[in-house]
Every structure is written in C-alpha cells, then in structure tokens.
Amino acid sequence: MGYEELSREELLRKVMELEDEVTRLKMRESELEILLNEYSSIMKKQFEVFDDFIKDVGTKRMIDPLTRVYSQEHLLKLISYYHQKAFEENFGYALVTITINNFEKMDQMEKEHTLLRIGKLLKELVRVPLDSVGRYAENQFMVLLTEITKEQAEKVRERIENAMALHNIDVTIKFASYPDDSTNLEELVRTVE
Numbered sequence: 001m002g003y004e005e006l007s008r009e010e011l012l013r014k015v016m017e018l019e020d021e022v023t024r025l026k027m028r029e030s031e032l033e034i035l036l037n038e039y040s041s042i043m044k045k046q047f048e049v050f051d052d053f054i055k056d057v058g059t060k061r062m063i064d065p066l067t068r069v070y071s072q073e074h075l076l077k078l079i080s081y082y083h084q085k086a087f088e089e090n091f092g093y094a095l096v097t098i099t100i101n102n103f104e105k106m107d108q109m110e111k112e113h114t115l116l117r118i119g120k121l122l123k124e125l126v127r128v129p130l131d132s133v134g135r136y137a138e139n140q141f142m143v144l145l146t147e148i149t150k151e152q153a154e155k156v157r158e159r160i161e162n163a164m165a166l167h168n169i170d171v172t173i174k175f176a177s178y179p180d181d182s183t184n185l186e187e188l189v190r191t192v193e
Helices: 008-056 072-089 108-125 150-166 185-192
Strands: 093-100 132-137 140-145 171-178
Touching (some): 072 140, 093 108, 093 185, 108 140
Antiparallel strands (some): 093 140
C-alpha cells in the first residue's frame, strides 16, 4: 500500500509520527554530543595527567636524589591512583611505613648511610614493579604493596621487620591495609604516618 492510497488523516498521522521521530533523533543527537564532549574532556584530563607524569620521570619530583626511591610527591600520586584502581576493580593493597628511630641523634654521614641501606633493602624485599618504595619524610620510607591481601601484606611487613633487625637498623614499622583497615585513603595514610 503506497502513500497515495492513504487518506488525508492517515497521511497527517504519518507526518506527525515522522516529525516526532525526527524530534526524538535530534534529542538523541544532542545527548550524544554532550556525552562526546564529556568524554573528550575526561580524555584531555587523562592526557594532561600522563604528560605531567612523563615530564617528572627522572626528576627530583619523581625520584629522591639520595636514596633513588620515589619521592613523597610521586609516591602519593601512585597511592591515589592505586586506591582508585583498587576501589574500581575490587582488590586490596597495603601501606607500610618504616621510620628510622633516633634519626636526629645521628651525624650526617650516618643518616645518609642508613637512608641508602634502607632504600636498597626495601627495593630487594618487595615485588618491583608491582610494589613501590618511596621516601615519605626525612627519616621515613613508605611502601605501597599492590593487589595483595592483608595476610600477604602482613608477611611482607614481617620480612621488612626481620631484614631491618638483621642489619641492626632501629626502626618503627606501621602497617595498614585496604579495605580491611579502612576504605578512606586519607585515613589509611594517617594510620601509617
């Protein structure tokens, strides 16, 4: 049955249906345009973050010049990234801090020697590149253990503790696990500081 055989009312109804369809398609096109703009904005931010990351590679902003482990700034970026990833992909991670006791009583040479020894030891005790070691403060290191359960992380903490004792390095070690100890990033970091 062709359009010429339809009555005037049927033709008007068909025209209205087509106009409604055009309006619906224009709204859908508008929605898609908004989504495309949001996606472009998100991708632009991702590239900016990546550019910042690449720009920092090999610089003091990324690597602590004395110990050759990650700087505090870079380590915090990694922790923030892994926190989001752990939340989205439902896996655990842990933070371990190693604080040198009586650091202020050491002379400069002893401080540097101790920092170098700890930095080297920590890199040997964790699963590089899965885990990250950083200098968190003048007398403190922080280790990010990724994709790990609390029980597994506890074993790594014990391994670090034993290695420090074996090398006669007086330290205090703190430990927190996501999501077991907290799901809040700031709270986790505060727990181990």
